[in-house]
Amino acid sequence: MTDYRTFSPDDAMRFADEHSELFGDHSKLSCKEFGDGNLNLVFRVENDKGSSLIVKQALPYARCVGESWPLTIDRARIEAEVLLAHRKLCPQHTVEVLHYDAARAAILMEDLKQYRILRGELIAAKQFPHLATQLASYLANTLFYTSDFALTGPGKKQQVGQFLNPELCLITEDLFFTDPYCNHERNNIHAEIRAEAQQLWHDETLQAEVAQLKADFLSKPQALLHGDVHSGSIFINDENCKVIDAEFGFYGPIGFDVGSLVANLLLNYLGHFGLTADSSRRQQHQDYLLQQIDSLWQQFASQFKQLMAEECKEPALQNALYQQRFMQQVWADTLGYAGCELIRRTVGLAHVADLDSISNSMLRGQCEAKAIKLGRELILQRHSLANMAQLLTLLNYNTAEN
Amino acid sequence: MTDYRTFSPDDAMRFADEHSELFGDHSKLSCKEFGDGNLNLVFRVENDKGSSLIVKQALPYARCVGESWPLTIDRARIEAEVLLAHRKLCPQHTVEVLHYDAARAAILMEDLKQYRILRGELIAAKQFPHLATQLASYLANTLFYTSDFALTGPGKKQQVGQFLNPELCLITEDLFFTDPYCNHERNNIHAEIRAEAQQLWHDETLQAEVAQLKADFLSKPQALLHGDVHSGSIFINDENCKVIDAEFGFYGPIGFDVGSLVANLLLNYLGHFGLTADSSRRQQHQDYLLQQIDSLWQQFASQFKQLMAEECKEPALQNALYQQRFMQQVWADTLGYAGCELIRRTVGLAHVADLDSISNSMLRGQCEAKAIKLGRELILQRHSLANMAQLLTLLNYNTAEN
Numbered sequence: 001m002t003d004y005r006t007f008s009p010d011d012a013m014r015f016a017d018e019h020s021e022l023f024g025d026h027s028k029l030s031c032k033e034f035g036d037g038n039l040n041l042v043f044r045v046e047n048d049k050g051s052s053l054i055v056k057q058a059l060p061y062a063r064c065v066g067e068s069w070p071l072t073i074d075r076a077r078i079e080a081e082v083l084l085a086h087r088k089l090c091p092q093h094t095v096e097v098l099h100y101d102a103a104r105a106a107i108l109m110e111d112l113k114q115y116r117i118l119r120g121e122l123i124a125a126k127q128f129p130h131l132a133t134q135l136a137s138y139l140a141n142t143l144f145y146t147s148d149f150a151l152t153g154p155g156k157k158q159q160v161g162q163f164l165n166p167e168l169c170l171i172t173e174d175l176f177f178t179d180p181y182c183n184h185e186r187n188n189i190h191a192e193i194r195a196e197a198q199q200l201w202h203d204e205t206l207q208a209e210v211a212q213l214k215a216d217f218l219s220k221p222q223a224l225l226h227g228d229v230h231s232g233s234i235f236i237n238d239e240n241c242k243v244i245d246a247e248f249g250f251y252g253p254i255g256f257d258v259g260s261l262v263a264n265l266l267l268n269y270l271g272h273f274g275l276t277a278d279s280s281r282r283q284q285h286q287d288y289l290l291q292q293i294d295s296l297w298q299q300f301a302s303q304f305k306q307l308m309a310e311e312c313k314e315p316a317l318q319n320a321l322y323q324q325r326f327m328q329q330v331w332a333d334t335l336g337y338a339g340c341e342l343i344r345r346t347v348g349l350a351h352v353a354d355l356d357s358i359s360n361s362m363l364r365g366q367c368e369a370k371a372i373k374l375g376r377e378l379i380l381q382r383h384s385l386a387n388m389a390q391l392l393t394l395l396n397y398n399t400a401e402n
Numbered sequence: 403m404t405d406y407r408t409f410s411p412d413d414a415m416r417f418a419d420e421h422s423e424l425f426g427d428h429s430k431l432s433c434k435e436f437g438d439g440n441l442n443l444v445f446r447v448e449n450d451k452g453s454s455l456i457v458k459q460a461l462p463y464a465r466c467v468g469e470s471w472p473l474t475i476d477r478a479r480i481e482a483e484v485l486l487a488h489r490k491l492c493p494q495h496t497v498e499v500l501h502y503d504a505a506r507a508a509i510l511m512e513d514l515k516q517y518r519i520l521r522g523e524l525i526a527a528k529q530f531p532h533l534a535t536q537l538a539s540y541l542a543n544t545l546f547y548t549s550d551f552a553l554t555g556p557g558k559k560q561q562v563g564q565f566l567n568p569e570l571c572l573i574t575e576d577l578f579f580t581d582p583y584c585n586h587e588r589n590n591i592h593a594e595i596r597a598e599a600q601q602l603w604h605d606e607t608l609q610a611e612v613a614q615l616k617a618d619f620l621s622k623p624q625a626l627l628h629g630d631v632h633s634g635s636i637f638i639n640d641e642n643c644k645v646i647d648a649e650f651g652f653y654g655p656i657g658f659d660v661g662s663l664v665a666n667l668l669l670n671y672l673g674h675f676g677l678t679a680d681s682s683r684r685q686q687h688q689d690y691l692l693q694q695i696d697s698l699w700q701q702f703a704s705q706f707k708q709l710m711a712e713e714c715k716e717p718a719l720q721n722a723l724y725q726q727r728f729m730q731q732v733w734a735d736t737l738g739y740a741g742c743e744l745i746r747r748t749v750g751l752a753h754v755a756d757l758d759s760i761s762n763s764m765l766r767g768q769c770e771a772k773a774i775k776l777g778r779e780l781i782l783q784r785h786s787l788a789n790m791a792q793l794l795t796l797l798n799y800n801t802a803e804n
Contacts, residue, residue, distance in 0.1 A: 148620045153575045154568035156620065161563045166556035173555045178718050204721060211724035218550045218558065219623050316580050319606060322613035 003103035004060070004073060009033060012043035012055040012106075019099035019108050023047050031055075038062060039071070039247075044111060052113060053098065058105040058247070072167045073105035075247040080107050081162065082249030085224060086142045093138040095235070095244045112242055115235035122231060122268040123354055125276060125285045132292040134241050135234070135261060136299035143254045144307040146224035149317055160221050165250040169217075172227070172248060176344050177214035181207050186349045192365025196372045197347040209379045213336045221251030229257050230341075230352070231264040255333020258300060262334060263341030265293050266395070267354045267371060274358030274367045290395070294388045297334070301327055335382035335391065342375030405505035406462070406475060411435060414445035414457040414508075421501035421510050425449050433457075440464060441473070441649075446513060454515060455500065460507040460649070474569045475507035477649040482509050483564065484651030487626060488544045495540040497637070497646045514644055517637035524633060524670040525756055527678060527687040534694040536643050537636070537663060538701035545656045546709040548626035551719055562623050567652040571619075574629070574650060578746050579616035583609050588751045594767025598774045599749040611781045615738045623653030631659050632743075632754070633666040657735020660702060664736060665743030667695050668797070669756045669773060676760030676769045692797070696790045699736070703729055737784035737793065744777030 007015065009031040016031075017023050028048040035042030039062050046052040058076040062069055080100035087094035099108040121128070148156060179186050181200050189197045200206065226233070227248030235242045269289045276282040308323045317323070345352045346368045355371065358364035377394055378385075385391055409417065411433040418433075419425050430450040437444030441464050448454035460478040464471055482502035489496035501510040523530070550558060581588050583602050591599045602608065628635070629650030637644045671691045678684035710725045719725070747754045748770045757773065760766035779796055780787075787793050 148617060153572045153620060157566040157568040157571070161566050164559040164563050166559040169559070170555045182717065204723065207718075208721045208723035208727070211718050211721045212727070214718045215550060215724075215728075218555060221621050221623065315584065316609075316613050316616045319610045319613045321606065321610035322617075325610070325614070326617075 004105060006059065007041055007043065007055065007057050007104070007106065009043060012041075012057070013045050015101070015104070015106055016043075016045035016053050016055050016108055019101075020053055022051050022053060044113075052111040054109050054111045056107045056109065060105075075165070075168055076100070076105035076107055077102055078163060078165050078168070078249055079245070079247040082224065082226065082246035083109075083244075085146065086138075086226070086243070086246065089145045090138045090141040092240065093134055093242055094142075095242050112235040112244070115237045115240075115242065117232060118234040118236045118241065119231035119264070119268075119353060121236060122265075122289075123271070123275060123357060125272065125281065127285070127288045128236055128238070128241070130239075131236065131241060132295035133299055136296050136303060138243055139258055139261070139300050140303035140307060142226070143223040143257065144304055144311070146251075147222055147254070148314055149308055149312045150314075152313070156221075159224060160251045163224060163250045165227075165248070168227070168248045169250050169252075173214065173217065175348050175350065176340050177210055177217065179349065180344050180347045181210055187347055188349055188351060189347050190361065190365060190368065192361055193346065193368045193372065196369050200343065200347065200372070200376075203376070206376055206379060209336065209382075210340065213333075213340060213379070216253045216333065217256060220253040222254045223251065225249060225252045225254075225257045227252065227257070229260050231261075231268065231354075232352075253333050253337070254330050255335075256337045258297070258330065258334040259337030259339075260341055261296065262293055263338035263345070263375075264352070264354075265289050265296070266338065266342060266374065267345055267352050269395075270367045270370050270374070271352075271354030271358065273370070274355070274360065274363040290392055294392065297331070297388050301331070304330075332382040335378045335385060339375040339378030339382070342371045342378065346371045346375070406507060408461065409443055409445065409457065409459050409506070409508065411445060414443075414459070415447050417503070417506070417508055418445075418447035418455050418457050418510055421503075422455055424453050424455060446515075454513040456511050456513045458509045458511065462507075477567070477570055478502070478507035478509055479504055480565060480567050480570070480651055481647070481649040484626065484628065484648035485511075485646075487548065488540075488628070488645070488648065491547045492540045492543040494642065495536055495644055496544075497644050514637040514646070517639045517642075517644065519634060520636040520638045520643065521633035521666070521670075521755060523638060524667075524691075525673070525677060525759060527674065527683065529687070529690045530638055530640070530643070532641075533638065533643065534697035535701055537645075538698050538705060540645055541660055541663070541702050542705035542709060544628070545625040545659065546706055546713070548653075549624055549656070550716055551710055551714045552716075554715070558623075561626060562653045565626060565652050567629075567650070570629070570650045571652050571654075575616065575619065577750050577752065578742050579612055579619065581751065582746050582749045583612055589749055590751055590753060591749050592763065592767060592770065594763055595748065595770045595774065598771050602745065602749065602774070602778075605778070608778055608781060611738065611784075612742065615735075615742060615781070618655045618735065619658060622655040624656045625653065627651060627654045627656075627659045629654065629659070631662050633663075633670065633756075634754075655735050655739070656732050657737075658739045660699070660732065660736040661739030661741075662743055663698065664695055665740035665747070665777075666754070666756075667691050667698070668740065668744060668776065669747055669754050671797075672769045672772050672776070673754075673756030673760065675772070676757070676762065676765040692794055696794065699733070699790050703733070706732075734784040737780045737787055741777040741780030741784070744773045744780065748773045748777070 013029050013031040023029055029045060031043050031045045033041055033043050040059060041057045043055040044052050058073040060073050062071045080097050083094055083097045096110040097107055183201055226246050227250055233245040269286050272282050272285055312318045355367055415431050415433040425431055431447060433445050433447045435443055435445050442461055443459045445457040446454055447457060460475040462475050464473045482499050485496055485499045498512040499509055585603055628648050629652055635647040671688050674684050674687055714720045757769055
């Protein structure tokens with residue numbers, strides 16, 4: 001960390017200029033910091049013709065709920081290397097990294113200013129017909145080609161070592177799998193759902209399943225995950241979407257990434273019970289979401305199966321029966337991790353705006369209670385839910401207003 | 403590798419002298435190489451008072467079936483570091499490493515000349531009442547304390563990175579899980595069991611299960627395994643036993659180590675149908691082996707359960723129902739990996755003397771056929787065999803002379 005110091009806008013401008021050919025004339029550059037400053041500085045560097053790039057610099061601490069804790073700036077390396085690896089495998093839907101500087105923990109990347117953050121769009125009930133198709137392709141390609149199906153034993157081990165990411169994994173280990181299931185001071189529980197949250201702390205049946213999901217998060221390095229692929233890490237517009245923010249990337253269970261996405265669509269679905277008063281508009285948006293969730297899994301599974309059938313480099317894993325079971329196991333993991341995400345986004349430290357922006361606190365509490373209930377069912381029933389149709393039935397049951 | 407050169411006996415003597423205080427007067431030392439020279443040089447350095455130490459040096463290649471292939475000398479680091487880690491956790495049953503030299507890929511360790519190799523003893527039908535108790539303790543302690551139950555997330559990841567061991571794992575990946583199930587040139591198949599071996603190459607049901615076991619070997623870093631704990635890696639006498647040769651150590655599925663041991667006792671059991679003509683002597687030894695196998699699992703499981711109940715540092719994994727399921731899964735893995743070991747020791751590259759030393763080739767073929775059949779059943783039935791008694795019933799069925 002000897003060369004590290006936090007960038008001023010001028011530093012960021014110089015960094016962008018040094019490592020790209022987009023800018024010719026220095027005097028015409030401008031730069032503005034616009035990140036939320038919790039974990040990273042984010043600068044937009046622009047020339048007078050409107051071309052721009054993003055400089056993202058990791059801060060050596062995390063500001064969170066008012067306090068700060070030290071956090072490795074090595075996460076900038078992880079982020080850059082995961083994005084570079086994923087972009088090779090799915091260039092259409094991975095943000096482009098132009099340069100990474102280890103000493104300064106800084107990344108120069110393309111500016112997605114023609115895009116908007118998916119979460120905000122979904123809260124505004126905007127719809128993107130290509131969403132599921134494009135994200136299914138991102139997941140299938142990045143996860144298949146970094147798995148044991150595609151890599152040699154030694155090649156995979158080298159990557160596992162490159163992406164151990166202990167500090168950021170620890171955050172997920174705590175916030176996803178531990179805090180919500182005990183009375184932890186980091187939890188952030190609205191008064192309206194205190195009773196539902198407390199039930200989680202005494203639900204040993206549920207905790208046994210969460211233990212299994214946590215053990216797999218710790219010890220099932222199936223593929224190079226994004227590790228944090230929620231609707232705040234996806235930029236979208238009418239034509240395309242791109243995934244950003246891969247600092248939580250590591251080798252983990254495939255269902256964790258797929259489940260994170262499914263859960264974030266479900267959180268938006270539940271949120272609209274409180275966000276959209278007009279029941280016909282709400283229904284229309286929720287139908288869209290359910291169709292996208294169904295399509296996301298179907299298309300992901302279909303592409304992953306095709307890749308296993310056609311591109312599997314490991315002879316022992318070419319067995320058709322094994323591959324069929326493998327997909328079933330990814331499905332169960334997907335439901336389980338989706339359930340964990342629903343719960344931790346409701347009672348844990350980090351909430352989502354899909355629920356938190358519901359202005360009526362009683363209504364918000366009802367939506368949050370639905371998220372906890374659905375999350376619990378997804379975790380408990382993940383091995384018996386045979387397909388997405390059953391999940392959707394379960395969802396209708398859970399979201400019936402009663 | 404710049405400082406590396408293969409040791410002469412004089413080099414080994416100097417190395418032992420430099421790094422121990424056992425030897426005072428250089429002129430009275432003697433040294434003799436006595437390894438088989440396939441993978442390593444092994445020297446005994448002795449003084450005139452009878453005190454001795456072992457110097458083991460990794461060769462930069464493996465001589466095997468007449469050819470040589472390059473093999474990383476980093477395996478000496480793995481061996482030393484696994485043994486040091488395991489000795490901290492189970493000093494009674496792990497050979498003591500006094501010094502390790504990375505550049506020279508050499509290890510100085512205690513001489514177990516009061517011990518003999520377990521495989522040879524079992525072939526001679528010798529019995530050691532303490533065998534199961536001591537090895538259960540070795541397995542429970544080394545595997546529990548290197549698992550997610552005992553380590554933090556970051557602590558475990560650091561160790562996973564330290565023990566990736568790609569080259570030696572690749573040998574196991576190939577020899578255990580791939581070669582025996584196809585017509586591979588590395589296979590070593592006696593003419594008498596060619597038909598049984600060929601059946602394995604077309605048994606897609608079996609291959610699906612072996613694929614799962616291989617996938618877990620690749621991607622289930624539960625604990626720091628010895629990785630090669632067969633009866634040739636165990637020194638024993640009437641009082642004690644000690645485990646040596648940990649160069650295959652890595653983070654893998656716990657059932658792999660337990661299953662290797664179970665399988666090697668089963669191989670000896672099967673071998674005695676050909677080794678011991680006197681049926682009463684044979685029966686007596688086989689009864690001893692079955693009792694040791696039963697006791698090995700019972701005592702391992704009982705100690706591991708107790709450690710989970712009393713020493714689990716990870717709050718999310720303290721759940722009793724989860725722990726119960728965890729042991730069931732280790733049991734299924736144990737049977738599965740035992741099955742793989744039975745098969746690969748019969749048709750794969752590396753055989754065991756328990757079978758190969760049967761002089762009558764027809765009798766040897768019968769024993770080998772039993773090993774294949776039992777191995778297959780263990781793999782296929784590993785989730786339905788509820789306990790060791792059922793395994794023993796299965797075994798009696800399989801070994802009935804018919």
